[in-house]
Amino acid sequence: MRHSFAYLFLTPDAFFQDLITKKESLRRPAMIILAAGIAAGAYACLVGGLTATMMAGIMPGMETIIVLSAFFGALLFTVILWVLWWSGVTFAISTVFKGKGSFKRTMEIVGYGYLPQVVGIIINAIVAYLYIPKVKVPTLSTAAIQDPQLIQEATRALMHDPAMMALIQITSIISIVFLVLSANIWIFGLKHARMLSLRDAAICVSVPVVGYSIYYLYMMTVI
Amino acid sequence: MKKTLIIPIIALCLFLGTMTIAASAYGTPESIVAAGKVYVSSVTYDPAVFFTGDVGTVTFDVTNGNTDQGVVVNHATFSDIDNNIKLISGSYDYSSNIGPGKTQTFTFSVEADGRDGTYYPTFSLSFRDADNLWYKTMVQIDNTPLVVTILDKPDAFTQGRKKTMNVQVANPRKNDVYSVLLEISGTGITSTPSKIFIGELGWGANKTVNVAITPDQPTTLVTTVHYANGDNIHKVTTDLPIVFGTDKKQANPVVSNIQIKSDAGIYHVTGDVTNAGLETANAVMVTTLPPAIPQDPYRTYVVGALKPDDFGSFEVTFSGENGTSIPLQLLYKDADGNIITSTYDVKVSIPANNSQTNGLPLLPILAVVIILAVFVGGWAFYLRRNKK
Numbered sequence: 001m002r003h004s005f006a007y008l009f010l011t012p013d014a015f016f017q018d019l020i021t022k023k024e025s026l027r028r029p030a031m032i033i034l035a036a037g038i039a040a041g042a043y044a045c046l047v048g049g050l051t052a053t054m055m056a057g058i059m060p061g062m063e064t065i066i067v068l069s070a071f072f073g074a075l076l077f078t079v080i081l082w083v084l085w086w087s088g089v090t091f092a093i094s095t096v097f098k099g100k101g102s103f104k105r106t107m108e109i110v111g112y113g114y115l116p117q118v119v120g121i122i123i124n125a126i127v128a129y130l131y132i133p134k135v136k137v138p139t140l141s142t143a144a145i146q147d148p149q150l151i152q153e154a155t156r157a158l159m160h161d162p163a164m165m166a167l168i169q170i171t172s173i174i175s176i177v178f179l180v181l182s183a184n185i186w187i188f189g190l191k192h193a194r195m196l197s198l199r200d201a202a203i204c205v206s207v208p209v210v211g212y213s214i215y216y217l218y219m220m221t222v223i
Numbered sequence: 224m225k226k227t228l229i230i231p232i233i234a235l236c237l238f239l240g241t242m243t244i245a246a247s248a249y250g251t252p253e254s255i256v257a258a259g260k261v262y263v264s265s266v267t268y269d270p271a272v273f274f275t276g277d278v279g280t281v282t283f284d285v286t287n288g289n290t291d292q293g294v295v296v297n298h299a300t301f302s303d304i305d306n307n308i309k310l311i312s313g314s315y316d317y318s319s320n321i322g323p324g325k326t327q328t329f330t331f332s333v334e335a336d337g338r339d340g341t342y343y344p345t346f347s348l349s350f351r352d353a354d355n356l357w358y359k360t361m362v363q364i365d366n367t368p369l370v371v372t373i374l375d376k377p378d379a380f381t382q383g384r385k386k387t388m389n390v391q392v393a394n395p396r397k398n399d400v401y402s403v404l405l406e407i408s409g410t411g412i413t414s415t416p417s418k419i420f421i422g423e424l425g426w427g428a429n430k431t432v433n434v435a436i437t438p439d440q441p442t443t444l445v446t447t448v449h450y451a452n453g454d455n456i457h458k459v460t461t462d463l464p465i466v467f468g469t470d471k472k473q474a475n476p477v478v479s480n481i482q483i484k485s486d487a488g489i490y491h492v493t494g495d496v497t498n499a500g501l502e503t504a505n506a507v508m509v510t511t512l513p514p515a516i517p518q519d520p521y522r523t524y525v526v527g528a529l530k531p532d533d534f535g536s537f538e539v540t541f542s543g544e545n546g547t548s549i550p551l552q553l554l555y556k557d558a559d560g561n562i563i564t565s566t567y568d569v570k571v572s573i574p575a576n577n578s579q580t581n582g583l584p585l586l587p588i589l590a591v592v593i594i595l596a597v598f599v600g601g602w603a604f605y606l607r608r609n610k611k
């Protein structure tokens with residue numbers, strides 16, 4: 001009963017306390033990651049469609065390649081983020097606090113903790129669906145092939161479109177909110193998975209979360 | 224008997240004939256009277272009026288006014304005491320008979336050496352059987368040349384623009400001139416035509432011609448009139464300074480209502496071109512010059528013909544660096560097809576609303592920071608409370 005996702009949100013400590021007694025299994029976490037990846041792919045398709053429209057003048061037929069690349073790129077990135085960043089970095093830091101437990105278990109609890117982000121990414125995709133038609137997409141001519149500066153300028157113009165700016169800001173805030181919710185779950189999960197105190201688990205999770213958030217902020221300022 | 228008479232008669236006739244001939248070599252009352260009826264019927268100078276230094280001819284027609292008696296002349300000459308009109312050919316030094324009612328022509332080559340004025344050289348004719356005939360003639364030396372007048376010219380010349388000039392060639396002399404040729408020349412000047420043959424120009428007459436001039440640089444226009452006074456070639460030259468200036472009537476396209484947009488790194492400049500001149504501006508085109516690089520779709524915008532006070536809109540697209548000044552080139556053709564260009568500098572800068580987007584997105588950053596602070600602070604508070 002405690003394996004219900006409702007328990008994951010409401011009483012994560014009890015959820016993972018119960019989960020830790022079971023045999024390690026990545027089936028359900030992998031499904032969650034896949035769902036997150038597909039949602040992220042859908043979001044990437046919508047945003048990638050803008051780039052495809054922008055590039056249509058340079059090479060007709062390139063739109064499909066760009067959209068597919070965006071989808072599979074987002075899917076792959078979600079998996080890599082799960083394994084290397086959230087699980088890997090958290091696991092590595094927890095070893096400093098003499099954490100015990102396998103990496104697979106860490107991946108498992110991180111996978112479960114990804115569930116709020118699935119919701120967040122879906123919301124982001126909906127927001128993107130609403131905002132993207134409002135974005136004024138610049139079109140490049142064939143002359144841009146010989147001038148990378150033009151492509152750079154076009155991308156810059158696209159990213160600075162008011163609707164695009166609003167989309168980026170809204171989705172950023174949503175992403176961070178749901179990342180914090182995931183982090184909250186990961187702290188309780190790591191506590192049981194690596195047999196750490198709540199304080200140590202909080203530190204282990206906070207480092208990659210804050211690091212990722214800082215990277216996110218950096219990207220926002222660069223764009 | 225008869226034979227004896229014939230021989231003396233023939234001898235008498237021969238004697239009488241010989242005596243008659245001998246008697247006629249001397250002035251007799253009859254021959255003097257006959258010589259008195261010989262007169263100069265006409266005098267012709269060619270040219271009619273000389274320039275100093277001109278060479279020409281003078282022709283005298285001598286008519287025998289007798290109806291039944293010829294006269295023998297054995298010398299004819301032409302002379303001027305002061306040598307203002309100088310004989311350069313020989314005299315007539317042979318005898319000739321001018322029959323009754325006949326006219327004999329005597330032509331002399333002369334050279335005018337005097338200054339401007341009227342001269343009276345003398346023609347003399349010697350009779351064999353009488354005294355001489357003296358005849359004073361009048362001839363003029365006048366150094367007044369033909370006159371070249373620019374009747375009409377443009378208010379101002381501009382580089383490469385074809386303009387029409389109205390040139391008058393007048394003959395203020397007292398005689399006709401021939402083979403009049405007007406020649407237009409000058410450094411950096413293209414004239415159409417460069418030579419105009421006028422031909423004969425009577426005294427007091429004038430001829431007007433139109434010449435199209437295209438100057439490539441400020442220079443001096445040289446109009447030269449070549450003409451023949453008799454067989455003597457003369458020329459007269461007139462200089463006209465060609466100074467570039469502003470044609471008061473020419474088309475004057477003015478750019479206004481400039482608006483700049485940046486789209487995908489390509490600047491779109493839109494505006495209006497108004498013809499503030501008094502002539503039509505044909506084939507008006509707008510484009511950009513370096514450092515701007517023209518880009519599709521409007522590398523060059525053809526506005527078309529603009530009549531005075533007409534206007535047309537244009538749009539040009541180009542890439543370039545933000546904040547730089549871009550020369551906008553305006554080209555049009557005048558009625559002769561001359562291309563006239565002008566440039567307008569346009570300051571390229573991203574509009575203010577775009578500039579704002581370059582700033583940091585403070586609101587979302589603040590939101591993210593607050594969320595993180597709440598998350599970390601909340602956990603710190605939670606851990607401290609649990610520890611107690």
